[in-house]
Amino acid sequence: MTKYDAIVIGTGQAGPSMATKLAGSGMKTAIIESGKFGGTCVNDGCIPTKTMVASARAAHIARNAAEYGVVIDGSVSVDMKLVKARKDEISGKSNKGVEQWLKGTDNLTVFEGKGRFESHNTVRVGDELLQADKIFINVGGRAFIPPFPGLDNIDYLTNENIMDIDFLPEHLIIIGGSYIGLEFAQMFRRFGSKVTVVEMASNIIQREDEDVSNTVLQVLEKEGVKFRLNSECISPEKQPEKEGNEIIVKLHCSDESKEVRGSHLLLAVGRSPNTKDLGLEKAGIEVDERGFIKVDDQLQTNVPGVWALGDCNGQGAFTHTSYNDYEIVAANLLDDDNRRLSDRIVTYGLFVDPPLGRVGMTENQARESGRNVLIGKRPMTRVGRAVEQGQTEGFMKVLVDADSKEILGAAIIGLNGDEVVHSITDIMYAKAPYTVIQRAVHIHPTVSELIPTMLGELKPL
Numbered sequence: 150m151t152k153y154d155a156i157v158i159g160t161g162q163a164g165p166s167m168a169t170k171l172a173g174s175g176m177k178t179a180i181i182e183s184g185k186f187g188g189t190c191v192n193d194g195c196i197p198t199k200t201m202v203a204s205a206r207a208a209h210i211a212r213n214a215a216e217y218g219v220v221i222d223g224s225v226s227v228d229m230k231l232v233k234a235r236k237d238e239i240s241g242k243s244n245k246g247v248e249q250w251l252k253g254t255d256n257l258t259v260f261e262g263k264g265r266f267e268s269h270n271t272v273r274v275g276d277e278l279l280q281a282d283k284i285f286i287n288v289g290g291r292a293f294i295p296p297f298p299g300l301d302n303i304d305y306l307t308n309e310n311i312m313d314i315d316f317l318p319e320h321l322i323i324i325g326g327s328y329i330g331l332e333f334a335q336m337f338r339r340f341g342s343k344v345t346v347v348e349m350a351s352n353i354i355q356r357e358d359e360d361v362s363n364t365v366l367q368v369l370e371k372e373g374v375k376f377r378l379n380s381e382c383i384s385p386e387k388q389p390e391k392e393g394n395e396i397i398v399k400l401h402c403s404d405e406s407k408e409v410r411g412s413h414l415l416l417a418v419g420r421s422p423n424t425k426d427l428g429l430e431k432a433g434i435e436v437d438e439r440g441f442i443k444v445d446d447q448l449q450t451n452v453p454g455v456w457a458l459g460d461c462n463g464q465g466a467f468t469h470t471s472y473n474d475y476e477i478v479a480a481n482l483l484d485d486d487n488r489r490l491s492d493r494i495v496t497y498g499l500f501v502d503p504p505l506g507r508v509g510m511t512e513n514q515a516r517e518s519g520r521n522v523l524i525g526k527r528p529m530t531r532v533g534r535a536v537e538q539g540q541t542e543g544f545m546k547v548l549v550d551a552d553s554k555e556i557l558g559a560a561i562i563g564l565n566g567d568e569v570v571h572s573i574t575d576i577m578y579a580k581a582p583y584t585v586i587q588r589a590v591h592i593h594p595t596v597s598e599l600i601p602t603m604l605g606e607l608k609p610l
């Protein structure tokens with residue numbers, strides 16, 4: 150049994166910063182990693198997918214170069230081996246960077262293996278027992294594998310093993326029309342695959358307002374992605390007589406004609422926390438019905454001295470929320486700064502092209518809030534920069550509390566929407582009235598310059 154001041158389990162987006170901060174404050178700290186340093190974002194999530202989105206966009210621009218007066222002699226093709234090599238290099242650098250950072254930090258011992266609680270203050274990794282009064286869980290999540298009948302007989306893809314692909318799937322069937330599935334859908338379509346997205350609901354990205362999800366649907370359909378919405382009773386099977394791995398996904402319980410045939414299947418139907426095999430019951434740490442660790446407003450679990458950060462606590466499913474969890478815990482514990490989870494405003498992107506940037510309430514949520522709400526909306530066809538760039542799909546919309554004048558939320562689906570939304574996010578954090586941005590002078594010609602204009606044209610919701 151080795152005694153530490155603090156133990157961190159997992160090296161996702163919160164763990165490394167937490168561990169190095171603790172070590173830097175003089176605490177003897179241990180950090181444990183059972184997989185790849187840097188976790189999901191670095192190895193199978195944000196970084197590799199965004200490098201692949203960039204390759205897919207380059208192919209798309211090249212194919213449509215003529216629209217800009219650019220002549221490409223010959224056809225445009227994508228070399229998936231080179232796409233993968235670029236992705237591996239960028240992602241690999243981050244992975245190595247995290248490993249070297251942790252291994253080079255004084256006062257910090259790195260263990261490679263699976264950490265499991267033996268008691269509320271003891272963690273086993275391999276043959277070693279580590280003990281500490283402060284334990285930080287940052288074990289993240291993994292792709293949820295749904296109990297579809299027939300799945301056991303199929304070699305399916307998830308966001309992890311799709312990273313190993315260095316060939317072009319002839320026809321990729323994606324089950325799940327939400328954030329992760331849609332990014333892969335557009336990406337592989339742009340690489341040159343046929344792509345069909347199978348979704349059980351009547352629309353994609355259900356959490357969004359209908360105008361947002363319809364816009365994304367139209368953008369992807371225009372590029373040739375096929376959608377099979379309202380699919381019930383999804384059951385994948387392998388066509389027995391085909392050696393070529395032809396996959397059939399049946400979409401309806403009763404109607405046999407409703408099926409999709411493809412060469413590869415990607416499951417993108419959500420994420421599960423990595424909390425099953427962590428010995429939480431030995432430590433007495435409570436989880437909810439989906440396995441997420443229950444935490445309070447400062448990310449403490451029900452067991453004193455144990456915190457849960459990142460995707461495993463169910464309070465966010467993003468890199469920026471995991472990192473913010475670290476900031477909250479570190480501020481309270483080490484910097485005498487009373488930061489709270491409830492201070493956080495929901496914000497995220499959907500990295501299709503053009504991207505979606507979201508912050509705060511949706512229009513539906515604003516309606517349900519019972520407030521007196523004003524709305525401003527402007528199509529990208531009326532944004533000069535979007536016209537000049539030749540990318541006029543989408544719109545920006547903002548929701549304002551008519552009484553307090555505070556901005557309640559915004560959605561920007563269109564050119565640079567993932568960046569532009571931050572001018573609204575910052576004013577929301579400042580709790581300043583919308584008139585502050587309305588009177589601000591923004592650079593011309595940008596997408597952001599139309600935010601003040603939109604705020605000058607608010608109407609009752």
Ligand SMILES: Cc1cc2nc3c(=O)[nH]c(=O)nc-3n(C[C@H](O)[C@H](O)[C@H](O)COP(=O)(O)OP(=O)(O)OC[C@H]3O[C@@H](n4cnc5c(N)ncnc54)[C@H](O)[C@@H]3O)c2cc1C
Pocket residue numbers: 158159160161162163164181182183184185186187188189190191193194195196198262263264265287288289290308329423426427458459460461465466467468469470471500
């Ligand atoms: C395809 C995809 C694309 C994404 N794109 C974005 C994006 O663009 N923007 C964004 O903000 N978010 C994105 N995300 C989400 C983002 O990756 C996660 O929210 C983020 O990685 C935060 O995770 P985390 O810190 O909770 O832990 P993770 O990054 O999941 O890391 C947890 C680590 O803990 C380790 N671990 C697990 N159990 C144990 C154990 N018992 N002992 C020791 N180690 C253990 C794991 O091996 C892993 O390394 C994406 C996710 C996916 C899947």
